[in-house]
Structures are given as structure tokens and as C-alpha cells.
Amino acid sequence: MSAAAASADAPAKKSPKKLILGIVAVLVVLLLAGAAALVLLKKPAESDEEGAEEEEVAAVEHEAGKGKKGAKAGPPVFLPLDPFTVNLADKDAERYAQVGITLEVDTPEMAEQLKGYMPAIRNNVLMVLAHKTSVELLERAGKEKLAAEIMRESVRPMGIEIPDPDQAAAEEEEEAPKSSKKKKKKKKAPYNPVHQVHFSNFIIQ
Numbered sequence: 001m002s003a004a005a006a007s008a009d010a011p012a013k014k015s016p017k018k019l020i021l022g023i024v025a026v027l028v029v030l031l032l033a034g035a036a037a038l039v040l041l042k043k044p045a046e047s048d049e050e051g052a053e054e055e056e057v058a059a060v061e062h063e064a065g066k067g068k069k070g071a072k073a074g075p076p077v078f079l080p081l082d083p084f085t086v087n088l089a090d091k092d093a094e095r096y097a098q099v100g101i102t103l104e105v106d107t108p109e110m111a112e113q114l115k116g117y118m119p120a121i122r123n124n125v126l127m128v129l130a131h132k133t134s135v136e137l138l139e140r141a142g143k144e145k146l147a148a149e150i151m152r153e154s155v156r157p158m159g160i161e162i163p164d165p166d167q168a169a170a171e172e173e174e175e176a177p178k179s180s181k182k183k184k185k186k187k188k189a190p191y192n193p194v195h196q197v198h199f200s201n202f203i204i205q
């Protein structure tokens with residue numbers, strides 16, 4: 001009887017250990033399955049986020065193409081102005097200039113908008129030309145300076161004020177001693193829809 005009782009007690013002692021091992025194995029399997037599920041669920045979420053970011057970047061680039069930088073596909077848009085004939089500011093002799101000007105703008109819509117301001121634009125350009133001398137306009141540097149001034153004056157009727165670089169530099173030099181301790185942030189240049197000023201003809205007599 002004692003031998004039979006011992007043999008009956010032996011399985012009873014072993015069964016709790018097997019039960020614990022089984023529970024541990026099940027827990028391990030469940031943890032592995034949970035980790036695998038998290039990895040699989042995380043990948044589509046990341047790809048969705050990347051896709052959303054790419055769409056957002058594309059949208060920003062698209063807006064930038066239409067916005068301030070004026071970057072766009074296709075040929076540039078040119079707006080030719082009627083030729084200008086104006087007396088120059090020479091004091092020693094009567095000199096005049098005949099100048100053909102074409103504005104390069106960012107969009108056809110902006111070209112149409114500028115046409116609505118054309119009388120004011122022509123007035124501003126004539127005022128700039130009338131203050132030039134033949135000596136100034138015969139030099140390449142003088143023509144480049146004239147183009148920059150026309151670029152500023154052509155958008156002024158629309159309420160766009162483009163600062164004169166020479167004037168801005170002079171003001172910075174004056175303010176330099178005052179602002180030596182505090183560094184001022186440079187003002188962002190306003191958006192100018194006129195990218196270039198092209199001369200189609202340039203005659204001085």
C-alpha cells in the first residue's frame with residue numbers, strides 16, 4: 001500500500017510544475033503575438049504619415065510655385081510697354097532718349113492686373129527717365145540701375161513698395177552705431193511680381 005500511495009502522490013506533485021510551465025509558455029506566445037501585431041500595425045501608420053507629409057510638402061511646393069517666388073513651369077510672361085521718348089536731364093545740351101521696355105512678370109493674371117495700372121506705371125517710368133543724363137544711360141551700369149528703378153516704380157501703383165538698395169544700405173550705416181549692442185533682424189523684402197526689366201531698344205540722341 002505504501003508503494004502504491006507513493007506512486008499515486010508522484011504525479012500529483014509533478015502536475016503543478018507542468019501547469020506553471022504551460023502558463024509561462026502561453027504567456028510567452030501571447031507576448032510574441034502582441035509584439036508582432038504592434039509591428040504590423042505600426043508600419044501602415046508610418047506609411048500613412050509619410051504619405052500625408054509628402055502630400056503636405058507637395059501642396060506647399062505647389063503654393064510656392066504660385067506665390068512669392070513665382071516659380072512655375074512654362075515660358076515666362078512678358079508685358080511690353082509702349083515706347084518712351086523723353087528729354088534727358090543734360091544741362092550742356094538738349095538730349096533725349098527713345099527707350100523700349102518689356103516687363104517680365106510671374107503670371108498672365110499679374111500681367112493683366114498691371115495693364116489696369118498702366119497710366120500710373122508709364123508716369124513713374126517717365127519720371128525716372130527724365131532725371132537721367134545721357135552720360136548715365138550710355139554706361140552699362142547706368143542701364144542696369146535704370147532697370148532696377150523701373151522694376152520698383154512699375155509695382156508702386158499697386159501699393160508694393162520695393163526699397164532702394166542704396167538708400168537701405170545708407171540707413172543701415174547710420175543705424176549701425178546705435179544698434180551695436182542690439183542686433184536687428186533684417187526686414188524681409190516684399191514680393192515683387194516683376195522679375196526682370198528688358199530693353200527692346202535704347203536710343204540716345
